[in-house]
Amino acid sequence: MKQVELVNGHLRFPALLTGDGEPVILLHGFPDTHENWAVQMKLLADAGYTCVAPALRGYAPSCQPGSGDYSLHAAVDDLLVFANQLGGRVHLIGHDWGAAVGYLACARYPESFCTFSALAIPPLKRLPKALLKVPEQIKLSGYMQFFQLPVAPEAWLKRDGLSGVDTLWHRWSPDWDPGLYLDNARHTLGEPGVLAGALGWYRHLIRLWRKEQREVQEWLGLDVRVPTQVLMGDNDGCMSPKLLDHCLNNDDFPAGLYVERLEAAGHFLHLERPETVAERLIAHLKRGECLV
Structure with missing residues (x-):
């Protein structure tokens, strides 16, 4: 496992790299770190793939934009630059925010991706209407509105040495001890500027007056023309697996849609x-071939 950097303009994204074969980019979510992909990366590398797991925008001091742009539009741009640096076409695996970026990127730029696997996030196109049919998700998603406020979210998350981060991990993946994974996430989120950057992703969601945000809204309405797999844990305390009953439509995924709910798993199912x-991911990777 190597420590490397991916570059987009003046931003430098720390990343893990391992393996030899078709390229796979793995994107983490919140409140997490790219370093926690290491176990999955080893399993995928053993199956014959080159795996790269970069930090998301803001999750290291070297990739915090001076403009404060933490929009999904900017995150998709980061991903496309990474894909080009790896040869132009890649497999994509995303968890949480990483999955949200993946849905948008694959909808807008399908030619850049061989396959896409979304972990813990249902398809986005029909999610707004699905929320009306799964009222429990309104409560589960309350943290998103809270994180859009100034000052208060940082104070809550930072209290008692980032105990708010611990609370989210245990709430979203109950009945599981995250151990070193949580330690890794707390270390990353404790670095200078990272917590503010991570919260910036939430705060940009409501900036609907921005041209880039309007474009993202248009991308949400596009079909995803990349073979797509969705995996969710049956015990997810962040995103209700019941959403799948209302978000899935095969017509939205003309290149194929594969869905599974995993028993005895929460939000951090991977x-x-x-x-x-890894078994499910490898099976999906084999459904597509990257011509690089």
Whole structure:
């Protein structure tokens, strides 16, 4: 496992790299770190893939934009630059925010991706209407509105040595001890500027007056013309798996849609059940071939 950097303009994104074969980019979510992909990366590398897991925009001092742009539009741009640096076409795996970026990127730029696997996030196109049919998700998503406020979210997360981060991990993946994974996440989120950057992703969601945000809204309405797999844990305390009943439509995924709910897994399903998730990921990777 090597420590490398990916570059987009003046931003430098620390990343993990391992393996030899078709390229796979793995994108983490909140409140997490790219370093927690290491176990999955080893399993995928053993299956014959080159794996790269970069920090998301803002999750290291070297990739915090001076403009404060933490929009999904900017995150998609980061991803496309990474894909080009790896040869132009890649497999993509995303968890949480990483999955949200993946849905948008694959909808807008399908030619850049061979396959896409979304972990813990259902398809986005029909999600707004699905929220009306799964009222429990309104409560589960309350943290998103809270994180859009000034000052208060930082104070809550930072209290008692980032105990707010601990609370989210245990709430979203109950009945599981995250151990070193949580330690890694707390270390990353404790670095200068990272917590503010991570919260910036939430605060940009409501900036609907920005041209880039309007473009993202248009991308949400596009079909995803990349073979797509969705994996969710049955015990997810962040995103209700019931959303799948209202978000899935095969017509939205003309290149194929594969969905599974994993028992005894929560929001961090790839960390809780690494071998099972890797097995599903590898099977999906084999459904597509990157011509690089």
